[in-house]
């Protein structure tokens with residue numbers, strides 16, 4: 001079984017809106033529903049679990065009914081940090097998933113995930129035990145020496161930037177969150193499943209990412225999302 005674990009536990013202050021950014025309407029549809037539709041339509045996804053900020057669960061069930069997201073099976077509460085939210089989602093699957101089932105973790109605010117990206121991350125996980133979508137860097141990365149200057153760069157050929165979706169076998173994922181939270185490894189600051197896994201000594205395997213798979217963090221990202229949707233619609237009308 002392949003289960004999507006969608007993370008929508010945040011309140012999204014950086015967007016400067018009154019409502020959490022995953023619930024902002026774009027052309028009469030909430031951002032989160034665009035994300036869920038990507039998983040709903042994919043033939044390899046069997047079920048979806050959503051980690052959702054408190055107070056919005058009934059709203060999500062109503063939207064799921066309205067937009068035909070019938071793969072959505074479970075909603076669990078968000079945590080105080082990104083890692084707590086993902087942990088809640090993983091623990092919520094303990095009586096639903098077997099060791100070898102694949103869990104595909106994805107940010108609820110990345111609404112442009114392509115079917116080919118999902119297929120490749122699942123295939124990579126089948127082959128190696130995990131898969132993280134990633135992209136090369138096409139800009140130079142410099143290390144700050146202080147707040148205003150640098151004397152060091154990292155050759156970009158040695159770097160990959162990692163996105164979601166990320167796929168893990170459930171047994172390993174569940175083991176990792178229990179160990180990480182028991183021992184305080186890889187759960188602070190901007191940690192995510194990928195960085196935690198590496199801190200726990202695991203090797204991660206790259207799957208194909210996409211430049212279109214943007215994370216909606218700022219208002220500019222929202223404008224870019226709208227532009228992508230318009231471009232798709234214009235292509236479809238041609």
Ligand SMILES: C[C@](O)(CO)[C@H](O)COP(=O)(O)O
Nearest residue numbers: 082107162163164192194215
């Ligand atoms: C993939 C990711 O960048 C972590 O490596 C993830 O998208 C981060 O999400 P966050 O909400 O900005 O922590």
